[in-house]
């Protein structure tokens with residue numbers, strides 16, 4: 001099986017009302033995800049407006065309300081101790097897991113059997129660029145302790161995910177920056193599809209999709225950002241969301257629990273670069289992040305690699321337009337407003353760590 005960046009280009013003709021109804025042609029590019037076969041689409045003329053669309057700042061008045069929510073915030077240091085749940089002692093003896101400023105405790109309204117929250121910092125309000133490598137590193141270490149405790153108690157619980165909704169447009173109901181952390185007995189729908197497709201790719205061609213992907217992106221250079229070992233970073237060919245960046249393990253890590261302290265540090269430095277870069281070049285203030293892990297205890301090194309995805313979401317504004325319309329929600333096909341190649345060029349120019357690698 002060969003890894004291919006497949007695209008289909010179509011032209012649309014229309015008579016332009018803003019130019020005396022002269023005939024105009026627009027180009028639509030359909031891009032196929034090389035692993036899942038999923039399609040993303042982009043109007044190549046529309047993305048030329050990307051700068052206008054993507055750099056609209058968040059509303060200052062709404063941002064000031066973020067500050068005002070501090071006093072009533074359960075996740076701020078003054079309230080956290082008395083207002084957040086504790087784990088039962090048979091799972092976590094001290095009730096909560098603390099590493100640096102990161103604190104892991106149960107989600108008060110879980111949607112998973114083992115669903116925790118990891119508060120990233122004692123700071124109530126953080127922009128993407130304010131989340132430091134140290135915060136990421138402490139948080140990932142704390143999450144790993146949670147995963148290990150759950151797995152020790154019940155070995156069937158073996159699929160860990162670390163997720164972030166930052167700011168309300170991304171799905172965050174509490175403004176204080178926090179990770180959503182789950183350890184599950186089965187993979188999510190998306191992870192199951194990715195694991196299955198990666199296994200088929202290996203069965204058909206005898207090579208690892210993720211290694212092939214990184215090799216190809218590095219050779220092409222168009223969407224490659226750089227390596228911050230042990231992860232390589234790219235803007236994917238057929239994004240699931242706008243301004244998407246992926247980090248892929250360059251060694252054999254398939255699960256977050258495989259990572260050593262030094263490897264966690266490398267992942268964290270990459271994330272700091274990516275989030276601060278997205279804020280600089282696309283004014284991103286709201287975003288989603290996920291770390292996709294295969295299950296603990298299984299050997300899937302032949303065909304899978306631990307990987308992260310980051311996508312930007314609309315900024316906080318009174319009448320913002322959502323970026324999940326009928327195509328994304330009901331057709332599971334993304335309309336992209338930002339070209340991966342343009343994002344990669346802008347990020348490379350602004351992230352010295354990527355630039356120098």
Ligand SMILES: [Zn+2]
Nearest residue numbers: 073076124176
């Ligand atoms: Zn807070």
